Amino acid sequence: MSPLFPTESAPPANEQLEEGAWLLRGFATPDVPALITEISHIHEVSPFRHLVTPSGHTMSVAMTNCGRVGWVSDRRGYRYDPIDPDTAQPWPPFPALFLDLAARAAEAAGFPHYVPDACLINRYVPSAKLSLHQDKDENDAYAPIVSVSIGLAATFQWGGRRRADPVRRMLLESGDIVVWGGPARFVYHGVSPLKPGEHPLTGPTRLNLTFRKVF
Ligand code: SIN
Ligand code: FE2
Numbered sequence: 001m002s003p004l005f006p007t008e009s010a011p012p013a014n015e016q017l018e019e020g021a022w023l024l025r026g027f028a029t030p031d032v033p034a035l036i037t038e039i040s041h042i043h044e045v046s047p048f049r050h051l052v053t054p055s056g057h058t059m060s061v062a063m064t065n066c067g068r069v070g071w072v073s074d075r076r077g078y079r080y081d082p083i084d085p086d087t088a089q090p091w092p093p094f095p096a097l098f099l100d101l102a103a104r105a106a107e108a109a110g111f112p113h114y115v116p117d118a119c120l121i122n123r124y125v126p127s128a129k130l131s132l133h134q135d136k137d138e139n140d141a142y143a144p145i146v147s148v149s150i151g152l153a154a155t156f157q158w159g160g161r162r163r164a165d166p167v168r169r170m171l172l173e174s175g176d177i178v179v180w181g182g183p184a185r186f187v188y189h190g191v192s193p194l195k196p197g198e199h200p201l202t203g204p205t206r207l208n209l210t211f212r213k214v215f
Contacts, residue, residue: 014108017158017168020144020184022109028148029175031101035150035209036201038095039121042066045092046084048123054078060128061191066092067118069214071137078137080118080214094119102146102211109179111144116211124154124194124206132157132167132190135212143213144181150174150209151202152194159188174199 012025028035048062051073065071069080070091084091098119106114118138122130135145149172156178159167165188172178180187194206 017178017180018184018187020110020182021158021180021187022178023170023172024105024108024177024179025173026175027105027108027177028101028150031097032150032175032201034097035101035148036207038097039150039207039209041095042092042121045089046070046087048121049086059130060124061130062123062128064091064121065119066098066121067094067116069118071118071120071212080137098209098211101148105146105148105177105179106144106181109144109181111179111181114143114146114211114213116143116146116213118212118214120210120212122208122210124152124191124208125204126196127193129193130191132159132163132188134186134188135210136186138212138214140213140215141185142182144179144185146209146211147178147180148209148211149176149178150207151199152197152204152206154194154206154208155192157188157190157192159190161186161188163188174201 015023046064048064050058054077069082072081103114153173156172157167159165
């Protein structure tokens with residue numbers, strides 16, 4: 001039974017953004033310290049780097065990957081590569097916690113049996129941003145993107161299926177997860193320039209994991 005007097009400690013409500021898309025507030029909060037430890041281990045093997053887009057622009061967000069393949073960009077284009085071009089070695093494997101968290105979040109959003117094969121890890125410092133884009137380099141057009149926010153809060157942009165569609169803005173805080181798949185799989189999304197701040201676990205930084213089913 002729900003309490004007669006809701007308290008401040010009541011879990012934050014999940015929000016359906018549209019069919020196939022959910023914002024799961026605080027879903028990863030208990031796992032955030034362990035996620036940060038895993039990211040630092042991945043960074044020791046495959047360090048964060050600023051990729052160059054096909055048009056020659058250096059991205060403000062620093063990136064690395066773990067999993068069977070990793071998302072990379074250079075003058076030749078965007079692609080998934082089983083080899084980290086910076087180390088000439090495979091990307092670090094998925095930590096068990098990553099797979100477990102991604103599967104639990106996908107299931108909570110209506111996508112059971114989710115087994116991603118890539119995880120792009122983004123690192124934002126103040127003013128870093130990600131312009132409005134669709135994730136469309138994956139072969140699987142149904143399985144969701146599972147996006148986990150860690151550290152400083154950021155303004156997430158949630159648009160429509162066309163670039164010119166209206167864009168909603170929402171604050172994503174550490175521990176929040178956004179899941180979009182099925183009918184929402186190709187929604188345009190982005191991240192506004194990060195505002196300066198200090199987070200107890202990540203300092204002046206925001207980290208983000210996006211899980212993808214590539215094959
Ligand atoms: C992405 O679209 O790949 C990342 C989104 C985010 O950082 O929240
Ligand atoms: Fe994306």
